Amino acid sequence: MTAQEQRAAARKFAEDWNGRGDEKQDTQVFWIALLQHVFGVERPTEFIQFEKTVQLSHKSFIDGYIPQTKVLIEQKGKDIKLKHAYRQSDGSSLTPYQQAQRYAGYLPYEERPRWIIVCNFQEFNLYDTNYPNGEPEVIRLSDLEKEYHRLACIVNENSKAVKKEMEVSIAAGEIVGKLYNALLRQYNNPEDEESLKSLNVLCVRLVFCLYAEDAEIFGSRNMFLNYLQEFDTRHMRKALIELFQVLDTKPEERDPYLEPELAAFPYVNGGLFAKEDIEIPQFTEEICELLLEKASADFDWSDISPTIFGAVFESTLNPETRRKGGMHYTSIENIHKVIDPLFLDDLRAELNEIQQIQVDKTRKQKLEAYRDKLSQLTFLDPAAGSGNFLTETYLCLRRLENQALRLLSDQLVMGDTINNPIKVSIQQFYGIEINDFAVTVAKTALWIAESQMLKETEDIISHTIDFLPLKSYVNIVEANALRMDWETVVPKNRLNYIMGNPPFVGYSLQSKEQKSDILSIYIDEKGKTYKTAGKIDYVSGWYWKAAQLMQNTTIRTAFVSTNSITQGEQVAGVWKPLYDRFGIHIDFAHRTFIWDSEANMKAHVHCVIVGFSCAVNEKPRMLFTGNRMQIVNNINAYLIDAPDIFITNLNKPLSVIPEMTTGNRPADGGHLIIEDNEYEEFISSEPNAKKYIKRLVGSTEFINNKKRWCLWLVGVSPIELRKMPKVMERIELCRQDRLSGAADRQKLASTPSLFRETKNPQSFILMPKVSSEKRKYIPAGFLDENTISTDLNFIIPEATLYHFGVLESNIHMAWMRSVCGRLKSDYRYSANIVYNNFPWPDATDAQKAKIEQTAQGILDARALYPDSSLADLYDELTMPPELRKAHQKNDQAVLAAYGIKKGDAAYSSESACVAELMRRYQALTET
Template identity: 60%
Template sequence: MLRPDEQRKAASAFVERWQDRGNERQDSQTFWLDLLENVYGIDQPGEYISFEDQVHLDHTSFIDGYITATNVMIEQKGRIKDLRKGIKQSDGTFLTPFQQAQRYAMNLPYSQRPRWIITCNFTEFYVYDMERPGGDPAVIALTDLPEECYRLDFLVDQANPHLEKEMQVSMQAGELVGQIYDELLKQYRDPNSDDTQRAINQLSVRLVFCLYAEDAGIFGRHGMFHDYLADFDTRFLRNAVIDLFRVLDTPIGKRDPYLDEKLAEFPYVNGGMFADEDIEIPQFTDELRTLLLEHASADFDWSQISPTIFGAVFESTLNPETRRQGGMHYTSIENIHKLIDPLFLNELRTELEDIKKLKQPATVKRRAAAFQDKLAGLTFLDPACGSGNFLTETYLSLRKLENDAIRLIYGDQNMLALEKQIIKVSIQQFYGFEINDFAVSVGKTALWIAESQMMEETKSIVYTNIDFLPLKTYTNITEGNALRFSWSELVPANQLNYIIGNPPFNGARLMSKVQKEDLLQVDSQIDGIGSLDYVAGWYLKAAQIMQGHSILTAFVSTNSITQGEQVEILWKPMLERYGVHIDFAYRTFKWTSEAKEKASVFCVIIGFSKTATGRKVVYSSSGQPEIVTHINPYLVDAQDAFVKNRSKPLCSVPPISIGNLPIDGGNYLFEKDEMESFIKAEPESKRFFKPWYGSREFINRKPRYCLWVGDATPSELRKMPHVLERIERVQEFRLASTRAATRKLADKPTRFHFENMPTTNFLVIPKVSSEKRRYIPIGYMTPDNLASDLVFVVPDANLYEFGVLTSNVHMAWMRTVAGRLKSDYRYSAKVVYNNFPWPHVTADQQAKIAETAQQILDARALYPDSSYADLYDERTMPSELRKAHQNNDRAVMRAYGMDVATTTEGDSVAKLFTLYAHLAK
């Protein structure tokens, strides 16, 4: 790809060429070939993008453009076409360009379906992220392309081959360390003791350092460690390793003058790496000797590892907990950059690019030297640093910028005779807290490895001879519980520039008693602090140290701190008492942290400060940036408001409640075949069975069945021995409970703990629904059905109320304030429904919404054999149902006074927050 300055220039020329052109038939292919070749640097764009691929839909359906390498589908229209309006198709239907592309995508094999869909009319690009179905498109105007061309980088953004190689090598290194560790552990007398764990961890760190040092040239000669060990038979290997460690920790001038020649060749390491001579080292075996000399040393090049990835892989490989879970954990470099780039790195890169554009050589050198000094003056703290991957990657990123500056300052000079400090950025600028002692050791080692790698890069620029050993810089990673320590004692607040990291993800209900006490220790004034996730402690500690200082902070966090009840508990004091401002944020995305099993959690990234920075940016889950005027704690462009748990609706609408909660140990619930068998054995029970719907049963239109005998008379019950047996089981189940209220419930075993059985039709809202659906499936049920506590019930809801609840306006509110179960929507009565600001409607508006709501029910009725899962799958949603929802959406938006043509989902949420703030007063 082109450099940023080259790309901006090329984009400006592209805009000039295409400003007044745009015939769909004549210009489409030329337009895209020009864009890919001249703006995004694709050498042979005709081989990179394919045009007019036929879709097996009908003989007239062709995909305008498809980029296989990055899974991008393009639907191109002419200049006069409105990308948001429907266009008549050959089958008579009206589809927007996006809907047309969606239809094509649905008829492709799964492996070929697009990750992105772009609709374009030569003047605008509408970018749809298919991992956010139903989300608003990112809109990029042709005239803005020179400044916003990075927003289309995904067209050509393929994996960096160098990074891929580093990752693979680092993972292989982790595998080797794991094998060595397993073989070593067998040799310890007490492998399960804490002392053994500490000893083997320290031994592993030292062996890895030696393996890396010989391949990276740090020891002075390639293969020194291998050649030294190769002289010893297995039975003498332990003593050879002990002797080597002692020599590595001894300055040259203090060594035994009669030292063995091969030992004497090794340099003095310093830095405390080999300081403890009393660590327990067991005997080596033939298998260990082979692993070390052949597989780990002779057959593997440790100099190619990424210290960022390997540090985390190394730590997790030797961490008993993560080993039990299987696989090796690490935070990807890409994810680290999602945090550090918008926090500070993008700004530094831009500053360096501006220096490069200057014309006067003397000015370039002067400005580059000042830039280098600026880099050397920055201080970073990661207060939950683990194996140091955020610190390591940040150090590497700063050193790469520094090397660019060194290039500008010194050019290709030979610096051998120059007495000047060439490298100024130091690992001493990086501080960390970590509670695990072994992770501390690994983090220090990763930083040392990173320092050595970057020193080699500097040498290649200025041809200088800088010795890495003995270690001259010391790492500032401290073992301890960050929530119990004063951060300013590790690094004074007036010297600190950035706080970064990925604190622990423990949820509020999964924390230990000690962790709960940690939170109280941070801020005991917060009401409800026990309901916060553990990560909230780091936010509060950061806010405290930021008082009176211009420190910028960004953390990766579980997305739950921006949803549901946690928002008010955490963010009200953060904003009002500590006075912080959210400067940038990544909305919910998967944070992949495990290399083998790809276990993921759903996270957000939030950057904040005391002195609000100028530009506010919100990134979508796929990384698409959006410039906004304000970011509230729900990570939307809207005023600050805190949606509280509310027991009754904010507006005059029907009350909502959960369905029935039996507390029966499952004894009253049956699958269909189980019910049929039961009725066969007990025919009298048939009239007591009712369909039973929770979220899963409702969405799939496949009920279970409930034996409801709460209204049965004693004489009816005595005629049914199998039913009596079930009643007895329920009674026993309740009596065995540890809760007094449940034991009390055993007195009336035929009744439910909570009963909610409307006598008229009622609305059902699933508690949990897939985030892949644009609309949560909501529908009516008749009184002969029973709802479980896994759905919400709204009795006597009329068509108008159903229409508003099923609209995109309500769904946008829900997506913003609701909690999540993983990434699925978790609807809530107290947060979502009761706080929803309903519109003030006229009689005509109410009637129109009721009419469009009925259209939705009528469209569903056309497909009686389809479940809600079928009907609300974006790939299979019937056109009649989609059109009915669109009509309803427009009717509801008009009731709120929203412009149907221009209002985005973000706009509607902003309006709802304004209305909520007014109503909540």
């Protein structure tokens, strides 16, 4: 279907279903019609499953499920409000989305949905399950004609071509991995660095030859295979050495008596075969079989994607090396999340506008100018890896150029001569990469990409263009990007865009050298290292270097990064110097998303994408949350549409509230702690100790209701202690443990009967330091002096129900989600960042009383289920309806205290709510 036909179909579909829709009678007809008429699915009844069985405590049925694209559909009648909670058959109260989530949780892992669509015939709410607490993308039926593409996820798993390329490329990587391992075993010293470098070069050369014969770059298909088949295992090594020498020698400089089989190979150049002293081991039957059968005869290399294959190929490196370097490989989909808003969307739009020009002469002039523009753009990836970003960008530019050439193809023939019309060149692409093998892989991937696009151009102009010899490509430099001047690679007056996927290494995991890299970069105007530089992730160095280079230019940059640089105390450490020193601003961003790679041993990372620049940006600022894009006024360093603020560590709260402190660190070697399975035996052998034993809770014990105990011996007299020999044994063991520790720990040996801290308030609120991101609310709670909190929690002595109600509200949780740090993906609550900076409401006495009432309602609802842990109660799939309702009432009471009313953006949108809190924070800190 053309776009015009699809718009017309969407308009008719919307007209047909306007104002109608019965859940029982119309669901299947509605979705079949949508799939068939709007999205062109030929056999929709084979594409979508209706009434799919799911076993909860009882048998239930999913309204619609699309296996191919992992879409779960929860259909409601036209009069049902999609954000309201409705009573279920089991007595629970759930919104349609929560109902769909519950179904999803009971599906086998391989069937878990990527998307959930909740629909009432008049509106589609599209949820991205990578963002379990995110807001849906809303598509109204009345807007379907112009917004049908936003539902494309129901049919677009991946284009068939991309899917095939991916499958072929991954299979190619597996072959290379086997070949690599078999060759490695043949080296005399397989751990020698020079031997490994030789092996890397050998693998790259073999891959190029395998690709070149299948793509007919060498002249005829199977040319490489036919040559090797003439040799037995014993002579294979020598045959390859001779071939490599020939491929690096110009025909006029070759031995005139060279065997015809070798003389037929073309001159490759490009430096790929230049080094003749690489170490090549003797071959085995296994290696020959892999090379001649698996890799050559049984496999077609011409269909690989150079973008994907580069990453897969690089995965033949030692996994430990890859982990230490912080290297992760970006999928094509995620590359486009970077390059599309950075420049590609604009280039596509420009070409589309040119195509609409009706005057033939003007259109051709514009197309030529457009091609010239493409050929003058220059790109730098300062963490190039295997060249994914450079390769994919090159392919995209060449596809745009080929599209322009199709429109110009009638004027390419000039007399009897056909010019080489290609203007876009791999020479426009620059990179910096610290790993020598990755540098070679990146260059090879670009050569393969160049070959593939050349074939497409030849089809357009119906003429052959010589690909070989390769032009020497030295634009990718082997170096530490953080220790060099990027202008030595490409002058900034020639550069347009910086992009890439710098290494992900948290500040606590950095090597001594990596830490030194960061400390040498993050320096102020006086040459002094910023105090916060020691606690920022390694990727931050690339942000600094890019911001520094972009000064007084129109260069724009976008990087994939771990989301930690936009959360918690790192935000001020990473971003404030960039704003203050270089005047950067964020142009677009993708908020946190779960990111997978194409490489072997996939990396599962929580990432963000940030596009930023120093030059004035007149384009709208775009903020992406999953599949949803918003045009916003500003994007701050927390990736929120809010003022540019930096929330720093505060030792005391901004508002007049009780202070939050850390619980008690035992520092006892475990000797003052009594595990639940040893409690009875200990009491039996030392009954006098029972009155000195208290319940001990860390965050895990508190949330999961796990029993643990401790000896709390504060104020116990020496004579009483001496009456308890089992207790004295533990105290002595604690003393010995402390004496064997570091200097600060040794000081504690003078009080071996006590925890490091001895805070035991009569009443306090406990806030776990770490909690799962899957929970909408971090479950805090009230405890008394009979329970001791460890330092894995925060405690607030003398806190009231009012404080509990505000802390347990969604408005506080929204603030927490935006500014807290993360432990992997889990929330990492902080007293100095989250609690002390939180702008509390100026609540009236009546509003405080209301919040106290709703806070008590939460505690009462929890008490209805004494056998359930907080983990059970706050699981989104099992949360009791009474507790959910109590939280909703508390949320409304707290919103009212802030003056946020129904209808306000901050009432229904979490991001708008956080933006309002940040404005309040700004006002508090400026006064």
